Amino acid sequence: MKLLIKHTILNNNLVDLLIENGVITSIAPEIMEDDAQIFDAKHHTILPGLVDVHVHFRDPGLTYKETIATGSKAAAHGGFTSVLAMPNVRPAIDNPEVLKEQLERNKKKSLINIYQFAAISSNLIAYKTSDIEKMAKLGAIGFTNDGHGVQDAETMYQAMLQAKLVNKPISAHVEDDSLINGGVMNAGSAADKLCLPGMNPLSEASQLARDLVLAKASGVHYHVAHISTKESVDLLRIAKKEGVNVTAEVSPHHLLLDDEMIEMDNPMMKMNPPLRTPTDRKALIGGLLDGTIDMIATDHAPHSEKEKSGSMLTSAFGIVGLETAFSLIYTNFVKSGLVDMQTLINWMSKNPAQKFNINAGVIKVGSPADLTIMNLVHPYKIDAKNFLSKGKNSPFIGEKVYGKTMATFVAGKLVYQNGGNY
Numbered sequence: 463m464k465l466l467i468k469h470t471i472l473n474n475n476l477v478d479l480l481i482e483n484g485v486i487t488s489i490a491p492e493i494m495e496d497d498a499q500i501f502d503a504k505h506h507t508i509l510p511g512l513v514d515v516h517v518h519f520r521d522p523g524l525t526y527k528e529t530i531a532t533g534s535k536a537a538a539h540g541g542f543t544s545v546l547a548m549p550n551v552r553p554a555i556d557n558p559e560v561l562k563e564q565l566e567r568n569k570k571k572s573l574i575n576i577y578q579f580a581a582i583s584s585n586l587i588a589y590k591t592s593d594i595e596k597m598a599k600l601g602a603i604g605f606t607n608d609g610h611g612v613q614d615a616e617t618m619y620q621a622m623l624q625a626k627l628v629n630k631p632i633s634a635h636v637e638d639d640s641l642i643n644g645g646v647m648n649a650g651s652a653a654d655k656l657c658l659p660g661m662n663p664l665s666e667a668s669q670l671a672r673d674l675v676l677a678k679a680s681g682v683h684y685h686v687a688h689i690s691t692k693e694s695v696d697l698l699r700i701a702k703k704e705g706v707n708v709t710a711e712v713s714p715h716h717l718l719l720d721d722e723m724i725e726m727d728n729p730m731m732k733m734n735p736p737l738r739t740p741t742d743r744k745a746l747i748g749g750l751l752d753g754t755i756d757m758i759a760t761d762h763a764p765h766s767e768k769e770k771s772g773s774m775l776t777s778a779f780g781i782v783g784l785e786t787a788f789s790l791i792y793t794n795f796v797k798s799g800l801v802d803m804q805t806l807i808n809w810m811s812k813n814p815a816q817k818f819n820i821n822a823g824v825i826k827v828g829s830p831a832d833l834t835i836m837n838l839v840h841p842y843k844i845d846a847k848n849f850l851s852k853g854k855n856s857p858f859i860g861e862k863v864y865g866k867t868m869a870t871f872v873a874g875k876l877v878y879q880n881g882g883n884y
C-alpha cells in the first residue's frame with residue numbers, strides 16, 4: 463500500500479510525502495511514484511496528527527451521549543489521530559477484566575488510535591486502589607479517577623507508588639469535595655450576580671498542593687488534568703523548579719473563556735472545573751506560554767441535548783471540544799500572532815505524545831503517517847450541525863474561526879475528508 467500526498471505545505475515549504483505501509487518513507491519537493499494512490503492536498507498545510515490526552519467517549523454504558531465510533535469520527539474531524547480515553551464509562555474501567563474488554567472494544571470500533579486510562583480506585587471513588595500493576599501490564603496508558611478528585615491522601619499516595627513501579631503516569635482531576643458546596647460555576651462576583659451557587663476555586667489548588675508533595679515523595683509522573691486557577695499554575699511552577707516529575711494540560715475553554723463572560727444562566731458554560739476569573743485565565747495563558755503548562759487537552763465531554771438544556775442548576779457538567787480545539791487555538795494564538803505554528807504543534811501534538819510516551823507528534827521519514835491537512839486560509843463559522851460527535855454542547859457555536867480540517871490520516875489511512883470544496 464502506497465499513498466502519495468502531493469502539494470502540501472510543511473514548515474512553509476511545498477512538498478510531497480510518500481507513505482508506505484503506514485509509515486512516512488520520503489519527503490521531497492517532488493516525488494514521482496507510479497503505483498501509489500494520490501491525494502492532492504491543494505497547497506493546504508500538513509501537521510502531525512493532533513494528540514488529546516483527555517477525552518470522554520461514553521462507550522459502553524452512556525452511548526446516547528457518544529460512542530467510540532462517533533467519538534473517533536469527531537476526533538478525526540478535529541485533526542486528532544490519537545486520544546487518551548477516560549475511564550468514567552459504565553461500568554468504570556476499574557479492573558483488569560473490564561479493561562481487557564475495553565481495549566478490544568476500542569480497537570474494533572475506533573478509526574483513530576485510542577489509548578485507555580484505567581481508574582485509580584473502584585468506581586472512581588473507592589478508598590482502596592485498583593489493581594494498577596495488572597492493568598498496566600494489560601496496556602493501560604495511565605491511571606485517573608477523572609470526574610472525581612481523590613479525596614484522601616493515602617489512596618492517592620498508594621496509587622502513585624504503584625504507578626511509579628510500573629512506570630505509568632497518574633492524571634489527576636484535582637478537586638476537594640469539601641469546598642464545592644453544590645456549586646455550578648466558579649464562586650465569586652460572577653456567580654453572585656447570577657444568583658447561582660459557587661464552587662470555591664481553592665478546591666483545586668489545595669488538593670494539588672497535597673498531590674505535589676506526594677508526587678515528589680513517590681517520584682511518579684504526575685499529570686494535572688484541566689488546570690484552571692492561578693494558584694494551581696503558581697504551585698506547578700514551583701514544583702517544576704524543584705524537579706518534581708509533573709506535567710499539566712489546560713483546555714481551550716479555560717484559555718478562551720472566563721466567568722465574567724457568563725452573561726446569563728447558560729448550561730453551555732457549565733463544566734468542571736468551571737470557567738474561572740479573568741485573572742485565572744491570564745495566568746493559564748502565561749503558564750502555557752512560559753512552559754509551566756505543557757499541553758492543551760480538550761476534556762471532550764459530550765452530553766445529550768436534554769442534559770445540556772434548562773438551567774445550570776440542573777444541567778450536566780462538560781462541553782465537547784474535539785471538533786473546535788484546533789480552530790480555536792489556531793485562530794486565537796497563531797493567526798493572532800501570539801505564537802508560531804510549531805508552538806501550537808508542541809501544545810497539541812508533540813508534547814502530549816512525548817509526555818505520555820506515544821509515537822506521534824513529528825513529521826519525519828520513519829514516523830507513522832498520522833497526519834492532518836488544514837485549510838488555514840478560509841474562515842468558517844462553527845456550526846453544531848457539522849459535528850460528527852453526538853454531543854452538540856459547545857459554547858463556541860457561531861464563532862468565526864480559521865483552521866478547517868481537509869483530511870486526516872491514521873497510519874496512512876484516510877479517516878476523515880472534507881466533503882466540500884477546498
Ligand SMILES: NC(=O)N[C@@H](CC(=O)O)C(=O)O
Nearest residue numbers: 518608609733734763779780
Ligand atoms: N469536565 C466535565 O465537566 N465533565 C467530565 C468529567 C471531568 O472531566 O471531570 C464528564 O465526564 O462529563
Ligand SMILES: [Zn+2]
Nearest residue numbers: 608609635734
Ligand atoms: Zn475532570
Ligand SMILES: [Zn+2]
Nearest residue numbers: 548608609761
Ligand atoms: Zn474529563
